[in-house]
Amino acid sequence: MPVSRPAPGLQPRPAGVDRMDWPALQAAVAGCRACALCESRKNTVFGIGPVVADGAAPQVDWLIVGEAPGENEDLAGEPFVGQAGKLLDNMLLAIGLQRGNVDTVPRAGVSTSVFITNVLKCRPPANRNPDPAEVAQCEPYLKRQVELLQPKMILALGKFAAQSLLQDSVPELQKIPLGKLRGQVFRYLGVPVVVSYHPAYLLRSLGDKAKAWDDLCLAMNVAPTVVRSA
Ligand code: URA
Numbered sequence: 368m369p370v371s372r373p374a375p376g377l378q379p380r381p382a383g384v385d386r387m388d389w390p391a392l393q394a395a396v397a398g399c400r401a402c403a404l405c406e407s408r409k410n411t412v413f414g415i416g417p418v419v420a421d422g423a424a425p426q427v428d429w430l431i432v433g434e435a436p437g438e439n440e441d442l443a444g445e446p447f448v449g450q451a452g453k454l455l456d457n458m459l460l461a462i463g464l465q466r467g468n469v470d471t472v473p474r475a476g477v478s479t480s481v482f483i484t485n486v487l488k489c490r491p492p493a494n495r496n497p498d499p500a501e502v503a504q505c506e507p508y509l510k511r512q513v514e515l516l517q518p519k520m521i522l523a524l525g526k527f528a529a530q531s532l533l534q535d536s537v538p539e540l541q542k543i544p545l546g547k548l549r550g551q552v553f554r555y556l557g558v559p560v561v562v563s564y565h566p567a568y569l570l571r572s573l574g575d576k577a578k579a580w581d582d583l584c585l586a587m588n589v590a591p592t593v594v595r596s597a
Contacts, residue, residue, distance in 0.1 A: 376406060384507040385514075389424035392511050396488050401504040404489035410444035412436040414484030414512065417467035428480040428590070429464060430518035430558075431455070432509065432528040434565060435487035437494050446483050451566040455483070455524075458566070462583050482516050484509065486531045497527050506531060513556050520590040521558050522582075525565030532560055549582055552589050561586040 380401040387395060396413045399405060417425040431447075439449040445468075447455045459465060459481060467479030487497050487505050509531065513521070523529045526545050532555045533540055533548070548562040563582035564575055 377401065377403065380504060380507065384511050387511060389515055390422045392508065392515065396508055399488065399504075399508075402489075402501045404487070404491060404501060407492045408436075408489040409441045410436075411488045412440050412444055412446050412485060412490075413488060414482055415445050415466055415468050416482030416516075417479045424512075424515035424517075425467075425480075425482060427482045427516050428478070428519045429482070430513065430516055430521045431459075431481060431483045431524065432521060432532065433483070433485045433524045434527040435485050435497050436490040438490065440485075441490035446485050447566070450570060454566040454570060458579065458583060461580070462587055482512070482518065484512060486527050502527065502531060510556070513558060518558055520586050521555060521560045522586055523560055523562045525568065528565075529562045533562075549578065550585065552585070559586075559589050561589065 378400045380399060381395045384392065384395060393413050396411050399411065416427055419425045433447060433451075433455075436446060437449055437451075439452075440446050446452070456466060460477065463477055464481045465471065465474060465477050465479055466481060466483055471479055473479065486509060487501055488508060489501075489505075491497055491501070521532065523532050529545060529548050530540055533553050536553060536555070537543065537548075545562065545564065549564075551562075553560040553562070561582055564572075564579050569576055569579055
């Protein structure tokens, strides 16, 4: 029986992702060569959130999950730094949140208790859609991030985030349009999940911005105590 081996230059995902602590998980993502995206990436994009002194996972109220790094994110090693990211930052500010990183200047009444990441940690070339095999390789990293971050609310932005997080809980998920997943509260590892439009889509479809605001309000209503003032 032939044994399936990774393509040349690729290596299996590091073992034991499900038991890793935050620094080990960061290192595993940074060195990951489990799919061909490692060949074309400039940087891996683990995610961004408050920096904790001892390097442990920040315990955040909110986790935002997008699709995959684009060109700007690949260069910066940080999620959502392009136009879609500006819109995301404005959406978060509207609910009293700002992304936290080493440079963040705290604003009065605004919380940095949010971690922003993507389903894929590496950029698909030419911003093509994630491939199912790539999503499957990256999925354990996102799962472990959720376990360690212990968010109180997950906002899934766009089809790929929704499908990744809800694949085990929603039957026939692939057949359900994103719009039909809105307005409900799902669970992933016990954490409430609200689905909304991807900011890049909202940049092209301004008419749906009001719906995205409804989604943010739903998320806030489900977890009304989650936003802590800084
Ligand atoms: N789109 C995403 O889904 N994630 C990013 O980080 C940037 C754009």
